[in-house]
Amino acid sequence: MPFSHRHVVLGVSGGIACYKSCFLARRLTEAGATVDVVLTAAAAEFVRPVTFEALTGRPVLTSLWERGGGRALAHIDLAKEPDLVIVAPATANLLARAAMGMADDLLTALLLARARRLVLAAPAMNDDMYANPATTANIKTLESRGWHFIGPESGALAEGPSERPGRMSEPDAIFAAAAQLLEQGDNPGKSKWSGKRVVVTAGPTREHLDPVRVITNPSSGRMGYALAEAARARGADVVLVSGPTELTPPAGLKTQHVETTEQMQQAVQGLVGSADALIMSAAPADYRPATQSAKKRPRSNGAFTLELEATPDILGSLTRRKGMVVVGFALETGNGLANARSKMQNKALDYVILNDATEPGAGFEVTTNRVTILGPGGKQVDLPLLPKRDVADRILDVVEEAL
Numbered sequence: 168m169p170f171s172h173r174h175v176v177l178g179v180s181g182g183i184a185c186y187k188s189c190f191l192a193r194r195l196t197e198a199g200a201t202v203d204v205v206l207t208a209a210a211a212e213f214v215r216p217v218t219f220e221a222l223t224g225r226p227v228l229t230s231l232w233e234r235g236g237g238r239a240l241a242h243i244d245l246a247k248e249p250d251l252v253i254v255a256p257a258t259a260n261l262l263a264r265a266a267m268g269m270a271d272d273l274l275t276a277l278l279l280a281r282a283r284r285l286v287l288a289a290p291a292m293n294d295d296m297y298a299n300p301a302t303t304a305n306i307k308t309l310e311s312r313g314w315h316f317i318g319p320e321s322g323a324l325a326e327g328p329s330e331r332p333g334r335m336s337e338p339d340a341i342f343a344a345a346a347q348l349l350e351q352g353d354n355p356g357k358s359k360w361s362g363k364r365v366v367v368t369a370g371p372t373r374e375h376l377d378p379v380r381v382i383t384n385p386s387s388g389r390m391g392y393a394l395a396e397a398a399r400a401r402g403a404d405v406v407l408v409s410g411p412t413e414l415t416p417p418a419g420l421k422t423q424h425v426e427t428t429e430q431m432q433q434a435v436q437g438l439v440g441s442a443d444a445l446i447m448s449a450a451p452a453d454y455r456p457a458t459q460s461a462k463k464r465p466r467s468n469g470a471f472t473l474e475l476e477a478t479p480d481i482l483g484s485l486t487r488r489k490g491m492v493v494v495g496f497a498l499e500t501g502n503g504l505a506n507a508r509s510k511m512q513n514k515a516l517d518y519v520i521l522n523d524a525t526e527p528g529a530g531f532e533v534t535t536n537r538v539t540i541l542g543p544g545g546k547q548v549d550l551p552l553l554p555k556r557d558v559a560d561r562i563l564d565v566v567e568e569a570l
């Protein structure tokens with residue numbers, strides 16, 4: 168068990184997601200970790216220290232100037248002693264202070280003194296704050312110094328629903344990421360994904376009838392973005408090939424933006440020569456107008472017949488690198504297993520991830536998914552309904568056996 172006899176510092180900065188950190192503190196404690204909670208002054212406005220004290224059974228520290236357990240240098244001890252420091256939620260302000268190397272309260276001081284030891288941060292903020300280049304740059308800086316990140320997710324924020332990332336990952340997902348980090352330690356070489364070149368496709372494609380009208384589908388790109396982020400978190404060198412989406416690409420990986428299926432095919436073909444794994448989670452359009460009008464077609468009252476032709480078959484036309492693991496997605500609307508199995512065979516896939524567009528909470532436009540993973544030798548793994556980021560981790564857990 169990764170947490171038994173482990174010492175974890177849970178740093179909590181001042182965002183509305185502080186309440187979720189109570190669940191995380193409890194899970195870590197129940198799993199056998201000694202959990203020291205450090206609150207920023209803003210965090211203590213959201214959740215009183217006594218709540219965390221009751222959950223962890225340990226004194227909570229909130230200031231550089233209090234004698235934590237009689238220790239004058241608590242910020243140094245708490246930097247050096249723990250196996251892992253988790254910052255959840257990590258506010259925009261906390262990330263900015265840490266990226267600048269500031270040490271003006273206990274949490275930032277211990278993070279600065281921790282230098283290259285394990286830190287896992289779960290950002291949580293308003294979607295515009297997260298998309299702000301200042302925040303993106305701060306996260307990149309911290310990643311380059313060895314911090315690990317989980318999330319944020321898209322979905323409901325305190326101010327209402329959002330399609331864009333900002334919402335803190337769920338405590339269970341943070342717990343799982345922390346467990347994985349503790350197992351692999353400061354040496355990501357222990358992860359099977361470490362250093363592997365992974366290409367992930369995501370989102371829909373668009374095929375133009377004329378300059379203002381397109382054929383497309385409601386894919387949000389969330390499943391692919393979650394897979395790219397999960398592979399990146401495991402140390403893979405990830406390139407995301409993304410159709411048009413509203414999502415902000417996860418930090419720490421390269422993104423190629425494409426619009427049409429043909430462009431996606433060309434981008435993928437250009438990347439797979441050196442890839443160890445290809446994960447095709449995009450929903451490219453299968454058909455495009457046989458002819459495109461250079462000008463907007465005027466409206467007329469009569470019927471309009473549109474002739475369609477097939478777009479290039481990305482997987483079918485691919486020159487594959489020997490040994491590359493290929494994962495495809497099958498989005499079905501009934502008779503899923505049979506269709507997914509024949510797709511696996513026809514397209515020579517190593518794994519197929521089956522999801523059903525008609526099932527509540529699965530498929531397009533939602534933040535959750537319920538998938539069945541089909542693998543070599545008749546392997547079948549049925550997963551429950553989970554947030555897409557968790558589904559991504561479970562898929563990688565299965566696929567890594569082929570790496």
Ligand SMILES: Cc1cc2nc3c(=O)[nH]c(=O)nc-3n(C[C@H](O)[C@H](O)[C@H](O)COP(=O)(O)O)c2cc1C
Binds near residue numbers: 210296
């Ligand atoms: C009700 C409320 C909710 C807030 N939620 C967040 C949040 O989710 N993420 C964030 O980055 N800042 C949030 N803030 C702003 C931070 O509390 C503020 O930037 C503070 O200075 C953070 O301090 P800290 O990083 O030292 O904890 C919120 C403020 C208020 C009043």
